Amino acid sequence: MAKQPTKIELKLQDEQLAGKTVQAVFDGKKQIGTIEEVDARHFQVLRPSGDTFIARSFNDGLNELIMAYHLHK
Numbered sequence: 554m555a556k557q558p559t560k561i562e563l564k565l566q567d568e569q570l571a572g573k574t575v576q577a578v579f580d581g582k583k584q585i586g587t588i589e590e591v592d593a594r595h596f597q598v599l600r601p602s603g604d605t606f607i608a609r610s611f612n613d614g615l616n617e618l619i620m621a622y623h624l625h626k
Contacts, residue, residue, distance in 0.1 A: 563619070576611075578618055586618040 564579045568587070575589040588611060589597045598614040599605050600621055608614035 561622075578615065580622065585622045588614045588618070 561580050563585075566577045566579060568575055568577045570587065570589070573589060575587045577587050578585050584601065586601060587599045588608075589599070590611075591597050591607070594609065596608045596611055596614045597605055598608055598617055600618065606617070608617060
């Protein structure tokens with residue numbers, strides 16, 4: 554019988570980081586990353602490992618965080 558996939562519940566929370574408002578993404582109490590709007594078409598995503606990358610939309614950045622979180626969980 555196949556293993557059932559575990560469901561995670563993510564929570565988005567506004568936080569101040571270096572004087573800027575960013576969206577922090579949490580799984581329970583563990584922060585899995587932050588997303589900051591650079592301009593109208595670019596978002597900077599920061600993983601807990603310190604890696605940063607630029608996404609074209611907020612949803613793309615959120616999907617990348619979730620994929621990286623599942624990969625290293």
